[in-house]
């Protein structure tokens with residue numbers, strides 16, 4: 001065994017071996033993989049091998065697409081057949097919402113180049129003659145989809161990696177991992193130590209145990225997953241004898257199971273409600289090819305619906321039931337990317353569709369390690385999308401929920417019920433009493449919108465689809481009332497959100513943004529360091545500035561609002577969802593000579609946003625500071641008193657109205673909240689939620705990460721020209737951005753008016769066409785109440801980014817005429833903000 005290598009990959013399942021293969025493919029041949037038993041002796045061995053392309057996450061969709069293409073080429077490259085069967089995949093729909101989900105998905109698929117066909121029930125039956133069609137509204141089909149033999153796939157990747165110089169050490173267990181003062185890692189095994197530059201953890205169900213070795217609480221806990229294989233069925237054998245094609249993979253989404261042919265019989269895999277998490281403390285040291293006792297009671301309801309749909313399934317005996325551990329994260333997507341706090345420690349864990357994702361995840365992670373950046377926007381799988389709140393208790397609840405909802409309708413505004421109420425700002429109860437319907441971000445509860453007093457949906461309103469598992473609304477509140485029905489179209493919240501937005505525009509509203517990520521950057525080197533990494537100079541003392549951290553390639557990694565508290569003291573605010581992500585980047589880039597100090601202060605300060613034309617009159621009643629425009633202009637900040645409480649008031653907001661963000665010691669929040677509402681009665685102060693904020697920001701063409709800004713778009717493509725100062729000297733990504741521009745920008749950020757919308761606005765990820773040509777994708781969309789227009793923000797081919805250009809946006813499968821309009825359709829001159 002080597003004692004020195006560039007990278008050590010831990011774990012010889014499909015995911016680890018693919019990472020090794022791709023590192024070698026990138027030219028790093030001095031790479032090794034360590035596996036405690038035989039390759040595939042973890043989860044990979046008992047996987048059913050399905051390769052579903054369907055995924056509503058942009059990041060995961062890209063990874064899956066890459067995998068399927070790679071698996072096709074492996075035999076030619078390695079000489080090993082991985083058992084790929086391209087038999088197609090059909091997903092059935094029994095409800096209108098499910099059809100909407102498919103239509104929404106088909107748009108996303110179109111933008112990433114995945115082919116999807118729509119089928120009628122009769123067309124499905126032609127392909128799957130063993131199936132009954134009752135209740136089927138339609139289906140989608142991926143012709144490219146199929147399944148593979150997971151162990152053969154892993155062996156093919158292993159041979160490919162070895163051919164390129166990588167080494168694999170089997171029957172070798174990693175027992176410890178430690179970073180040396182010089183940054184190198186020492187990976188200790190039962191066969192000796194290996195010193196390396198980078199470590200990749202790809203240890204499947206052992207992820208938490210591996211994490212413990214380096215002090216990481218890895219947000220992964222496995223859940224039990226079962227599938228049943230039947231004896232051979234005469235009808236299937238007859239089809240085979242006649243040389244008829246395999247019927248393909250059938251997914252009865254609304255009953256939460258999949259089925260395919262297996263060796264002349266059938267294989268049924270349900271995602272059951274009540275499947276328990278397992279290996280909470282990791283598998284035992286002896287674990288190898290491990291399966292659990294099957295639980296037939298849990299399978300019974302799914303077997304019943306399977307027999308109803310495919311009677312043949314009930315006509316033959318069960319050959320074997322597999323019950324194995326499948327790794328889950330709280331949102332069901334894997335964690336692929338850098339570990340927080342640790343340099344050169346990488347995670348490729350939490351894969352619940354790891355056979356499907358292995359190719360793509362290995363490819364992008366290798367790119368990240370070797371080139372310093374992935375080329376696909378990996379925000380949807382970044383390990384830092386969860387924070388320290390995602391500990392064991394949270395994970396137990398969320399992973400079981402993620403498993404049970406694999407087949408649920410993934411409504412864009414769905415807010416899941418497990419582990420709710422975990423992170424509450426102090427004004428939570430007050431907001432609840434005002435009718436808040438909460439959503440979550442990064443574990444925080446945040447008002448999404450406000451229902452009028454006594455508002456409640458009836459059973460009839462809810463119009464629950466006739467399905468086994470899925471609900472179209474949040475769990476009832478403490479009062480037993482249900483207030484929101486989710487939809488891909490305008491939901492029942494639509495008019496209430498509109499009323500909130502217009503109230504902010506005409507009067508004054510209050511929004512809780514305590515979830516914002518906050519950091520203080522201080523020290524003699526602070527200003528210089530920030531300017532060396534961000535796209536702008538730091539603001540003058542007392543001023544506020546938007547600034548960006550770019551990737552090495554010139555894409556956009558993070559956005560910060562910077563307030564200059566003093567010449568060497570800065571307060572940085574960024575998106576709540578990206579707290580760990582943004583702070584991790586700053587920490588890893590910070591100088592180590594003690595000239596700069598970083599303090600994470602997210603939970604120290606709450607944020608209340610007061611916005612609207614009456615906000616000055618209201619706030620002036622509570623403070624002795626002069627709030628006049630002359631004394632307190634737009635984009636400045638000051639410490640002010642609100643009654644007896646001290647706040648940092650910044651004259652900025654994300655809604656385009658006169659207003660202040662009040663950053664306050666979080667323990668004073670309710671004091672401030674009460675004062676504002678007492679004084680606010682005279683001005684008709686009302687709370688507003690994140691949905692109204694989103695509508696208001698669309699009308700200002702304000703951008704979000706990872707929608708209008710992402711690592712895949714050059715900062716210039718996202719229209720950030722005025723926030724990128726080329727004159728100020730070097731900064732992170734500067735030269736690469738210039739080179740990108742030189743090579744030619746492929747996208748242009750635009751704002752569009754969408755015509756003829758009656759019930760479904762764009763949401764983001766819809767394809768944009770000129771005739772039949774795909775010319776862009778939307779990044780956000782919704783209704784703008786102040787301008788009374790359906791709006792979309794989009795990335796469009798640059799030659800089409802002219803005012804008045806007409807294109808078509810496909811929303812839920814229906815083409816809508818859309819016109820490029822000037823950015824900031826509401827108040828382009830910022831008169832309200834400056835007033």
Ligand SMILES: Cc1cc2nc3c(=O)[nH]c(=O)nc-3n(C[C@H](O)[C@H](O)[C@H](O)COP(=O)(O)OP(=O)(O)OC[C@H]3O[C@@H](n4cnc5c(N)ncnc54)[C@H](O)[C@@H]3O)c2cc1C
Nearest residue numbers: 011013015036042043044048049050174204324354355356
């Ligand atoms: C019943 C069932 C059906 C499934 N069906 C599908 C499907 O149809 N399609 C699909 O895409 N996915 C499916 N999956 C999921 C799939 O099996 C996993 O996502 C995938 O195998 C994960 O691969 P991995 O490489 O991450 O983990 P694993 O295959 O578990 O590999 C991790 C490896 O790390 C090794 N290891 C751990 N700790 C150490 C250590 N300290 N030192 C050395 N080695 C270590 C382990 O021995 C193990 O071999 C299914 C899972 C189950 C349980």
